[in-house]
Amino acid sequence: xxxxxxxxxxxxxxxxxxxxxxxxxxxxxxxxxxxxxxxxxxxxxxxxxxxxxxxxxxxxxxxxxxxxxxxxxxxxxxxxxxxxxxxxxxxxxxxxxxxxxxxxxxxxxxxxxxxxxxxxxxxxxxxxxxxxxxxxxxxxxxxxxxxxxxxxxxxxxxxxxxxxxxxxxxxxxxxxxxxxxxxxxxxxxxxxxxxxxxxxxxxxx
Numbered sequence: 746x747x748x749x750x751x752x753x754x755x756x757x758x759x760x761x762x763x764x765x766x767x768x769x770x771x772x773x774x775x776x777x778x779x780x781x782x783x784x785x786x787x788x789x790x791x792x793x794x795x796x797x798x799x800x801x802x803x804x805x806x807x808x809x810x811x812x813x814x815x816x817x818x819x820x821x822x823x824x825x826x827x828x829x830x831x832x833x834x835x836x837x838x839x840x841x842x843x844x845x846x847x848x849x850x851x852x853x854x855x856x857x858x859x860x861x862x863x864x865x866x867x868x869x870x871x872x873x874x875x876x877x878x879x880x881x882x883x884x885x886x887x888x889x890x891x892x893x894x895x896x897x898x899x900x901x902x903x904x905x906x907x908x909x910x911x912x913x914x915x916x917x918x919x920x921x922x923x924x925x926x927x928x929x930x931x932x933x934x935x936x937x938x939x940x941x942x943x944x945x946x947x948x949x950x
Contacts, residue, residue: 746844749778755831758795763844768818770797770828797828801848806950814838816845851949864938871931877908878924884912885920 750761751774759774760781772795775781785796799820806819814832819825832838845851884894894912896905912920 748840749781750832750837751776752831752833754833756829758797758828758830761830761841763841766801766848768797768799768801770799770830771795799828801845804845804849804851806948807845807849807851808946808948809838809842811835811838816842818845846949849949854948854950856946856948864935867931867935867938871928871935874924874928874931878920878928880908881912881915881920881924882917884909885915885917888912889917 746763746765748763750763752759752761753774758770758772760771762769762778762781762785769781769785771781771785773784775784785798799818803820803822804818805821805825808817810816814835814837815829816832816838817827817829819827830841832841887894894909896902896909915923
């Protein structure tokens with residue numbers, strides 16, 4: 746197989762030449778295969794230019810991202826390195842993926858990865874509910890023994906007033922029951938978001 750790919754819109758690698766046993770790539774768009782080969786095989790290159798010569802035998806892992814028509818490649822020569830190839834179409838992506846599978850003999854593995862953003866806010870709400878329950882219960886117990894509550898001054902005085910009102914209204918027992926129910930509900934909501942936010946990632950290694 747030998748194929749020259751130009752992707753001007755790619756963020757990193759613009760030119761890729763796929764050959765048997767080796768992949769040549771640059772972050773410059775040299776427009777033609779001849780110009781590409783002349784520059785990548787030349788002795789001189791700009792310090793800022795990326796010129797890659799990756800033997801398929803040096804590839805230790807790759808991750809396909811089908812929805813992006815992209816593949817991340819991990820390879821090792823003198824040190825461990827990685828790069829990311831973007832393709833113009835699903836056909837180019839699929840062809841390159843099949844090329845890698847054939848040339849490297851790496852095996853497909855699937856990993857589950859959680860989406861942090863999908864549940865972190867709900868987790869914060871659950872933690873706040875737990876803390877609020879503890880404060881309301883503690884203040885309610887103090888009120889029941891005749892002690893006063895000093896909420897002081899500051900930015901959180903409004904929140905403290907609400908918590909104090911709940912402590913006075915609910916009492917310690919009801920505050921504990923209601924707090925546990927609300928916190929448990931929020932924790933379950935967070936857990937469901939965590940499960941639903943998981944995605945299966947393909948890795949060849």
